[in-house]
Amino acid sequence: SQELEQSPQSLIVQEGKNLTINCTSSKTLYGLYWYKQKYGEGLIFLMMLQKGGEEKSHEKITAKLDEKKQQSSLHITASQPSHAGIYLCGADAGGYSTLTFGKGTMLLVSP
Amino acid sequence: DADVTQTPRNRITKTGKRIMLECSQTKGHDRMYWYRQDPGLGLRLIYYSFDVKDINKGEISDGYSVSRQAQAKFSLSLESAIPNQTALYFCATSDSSGGNTEAFFGQGTRLTVV
Numbered sequence: 532s533q534e535l536e537q538s539p540q541s542l543i544v545q546e547g548k549n550l551t552i553n554c555t556s557s558k559t560l561y562g563l564y565w566y567k568q569k570y571g572e573g574l575i576f577l578m579m580l581q582k583g584g585e586e587k588s589h590e591k592i593t594a595k596l597d598e599k600k601q602q603s604s605l606h607i608t609a610s611q612p613s614h615a616g617i618y619l620c621g622a623d624a625g626g627y628s629t630l631t632f633g634k635g636t637m638l639l640v641s642p
Numbered sequence: 643d644a645d646v647t648q649t650p651r652n653r654i655t656k657t658g659k660r661i662m663l664e665c666s667q668t669k670g671h672d673r674m675y676w677y678r679q680d681p682g683l684g685l686r687l688i689y690y691s692f693d694v695k696d697i698n699k700g701e702i703s704d705g706y707s708v709s710r711q712a713q714a715k716f717s718l719s720l721e722s723a724i725p726n727q728t729a730l731y732f733c734a735t736s737d738s739s740g741g742n743t744e745a746f747f748g749q750g751t752r753l754t755v756v
Binding site for chain 1: 646673675677682683684685686687690692700701730732734736738743744745746747748749750752
């Protein structure tokens with residue numbers, strides 16, 4: 532079965548600093564999804580990447596997909612307290628149309 | 643109103659009790675899923691349904707059952723709850739016609755089995 536490893540597991544950054552979260556798959560990626568979760572709440576869809584080399588941005592969050600490395604990165608520029616939460620990557624588990632998720636990266640942004 | 647609604651939002655139950663978690667959606671999606679989230683283990687798939695007549699076991703289906711009463715409703719049952727089923731449960735939906743597996747999540751049900 533496909534496994535997704537996220538790094539780091541947790542991260543504390545000072546407001547205004549940049550940060551990167553990585554997601555590495557054990558198998559070929561057919562589609563990579565990034566979600567954000569506030570503690571104890573539902574998951575909010577951020578963006579989806581499907582093609583190698585694809586890069587998408589939403590406000591100050593940019594995600595890239597490196598198909599050869601089977602890896603995606605999520606980069607936040609000039610972090611704000613509103614960016615705090617748990618970031619999860621999800622991938623289509625071998626084309627079965629169900630999502631397998633990483634264990635998440637908890638981000639705290641200090642003032 | 644939320645597109646994917648889970649009820650109840652919180653529940654405390656005793657070991658051995660039967661409990662049902664309900665999920666309804668207004669998105670018109672054909673696919674529905676149940677996940678559980680545990681600290682340090684991430685989200686794990688329990689059951690999924692691609693249409694009303696299609697039910698599939700996920701990664702951790704033991705101890706659970708589901709019912710797809712209609713396209714918009716998908717319920718999860720614990721026939722005899724046990725403490726290690728204490729977790730945050732999420733229902734999700736997706737649309738097969740979209741060509742991707744983008745899933746939309748409910749707000750979650752926090753279940754505690756004592």
